[in-house]
Amino acid sequence: MPTIIVDVMPKAELLDPAGKAVAGALDRLGDSTFSAVRIGKRFELTVDGEADDAAVAAARELAESLLSNSVIEDVVSVRVAGE
Amino acid sequence: MTRIGVITFPGSLDDRDAQRAIRHAGAEAVALWHGDHDLHDVDAIVLPGGFSYGDYLRCGAIASLSPIMSEVVDAAERGMPILGICNGFQMLVEAHLLPGGLIRNDHGSFVCRDQRLRVENTDTAWTNRFESGAEITIPLKNGEGGYIADAETIARLEGEGRVVFRYLEVNPNGSINDIAGITNTRGNVVGLMPHPEHATEEGFGPDTDAAMRNGTDGLAFFASALAALSLA
Numbered sequence: 001m002p003t004i005i006v007d008v009m010p011k012a013e014l015l016d017p018a019g020k021a022v023a024g025a026l027d028r029l030g031d032s033t034f035s036a037v038r039i040g041k042r043f044e045l046t047v048d049g050e051a052d053d054a055a056v057a058a059a060r061e062l063a064e065s066l067l068s069n070s071v072i073e074d075v076v077s078v079r080v081a082g083e
Numbered sequence: 084m085t086r087i088g089v090i091t092f093p094g095s096l097d098d099r100d101a102q103r104a105i106r107h108a109g110a111e112a113v114a115l116w117h118g119d120h121d122l123h124d125v126d127a128i129v130l131p132g133g134f135s136y137g138d139y140l141r142c143g144a145i146a147s148l149s150p151i152m153s154e155v156v157d158a159a160e161r162g163m164p165i166l167g168i169c170n171g172f173q174m175l176v177e178a179h180l181l182p183g184g185l186i187r188n189d190h191g192s193f194v195c196r197d198q199r200l201r202v203e204n205t206d207t208a209w210t211n212r213f214e215s216g217a218e219i220t221i222p223l224k225n226g227e228g229g230y231i232a233d234a235e236t237i238a239r240l241e242g243e244g245r246v247v248f249r250y251l252e253v254n255p256n257g258s259i260n261d262i263a264g265i266t267n268t269r270g271n272v273v274g275l276m277p278h279p280e281h282a283t284e285e286g287f288g289p290d291t292d293a294a295m296r297n298g299t300d301g302l303a304f305f306a307s308a309l310a311a312l313s314l315a
Binding site: 010014015017018020021066067069071072 | 140141144148176177182183184186187188189190191229231232233257
């Protein structure tokens, strides 16, 4: 069955304490390749039928209304898996 | 007798304490269930603290879509006093009954302390028994209590006097402008992160100068709702 993937990230201007904590662990590992970490969420929506434009539109609406809170997060992508 | 409902959600923790606080204030506490479409003729509602649905998705987000929340939203629009405490506050913002959002504490840790607050607005359904500018101490316990909103919303809240409680001495979670609680334009819906229901009986509250654990600053929240209802 096709899957639609929704990615949600905390707004760029917000502190991301979870990401900061992971960045702190990188520091302690002595890794200097990466300077920052931000943590978001990935949702995999299994489509009952075709992953057509209507399904993607429905996923986008769900992403904006339920899967994210626009006060604190941004929906960064809504896409069909494998495309 | 005035009936104040307390809604229990899967993962609510402070529903019993809220019921107890309501009884201390002299009202009848009515247990309400998240899965019902029935407010059982209550006169006011408390959304209690806890970790509804394990804080999955976002704190309060799944609970804000519970069956009973459609009745809560209708009641809020009719002017019924509604108080959201901690997880209940998170539900109120997720249900769009209050603006803004609550994010993980800026220092990344869960915090549990007796918290000093200033009551900035004594015109709401839940604060009318306080004196203006009153300084109170009630417990605070949260991991995601940082209040945020966009600059325009903050300016509006401040300009309209809708910041009801402000943290004193310590900002425990990085909330913008030390905001601990806010209200809607009508003043019937109030949400805050600290827990008034844990400070309503001597022997079981925060320490005071007079004696250990005898702080009862939370009682006036519930007495305020009774006063608001008696005027209505």
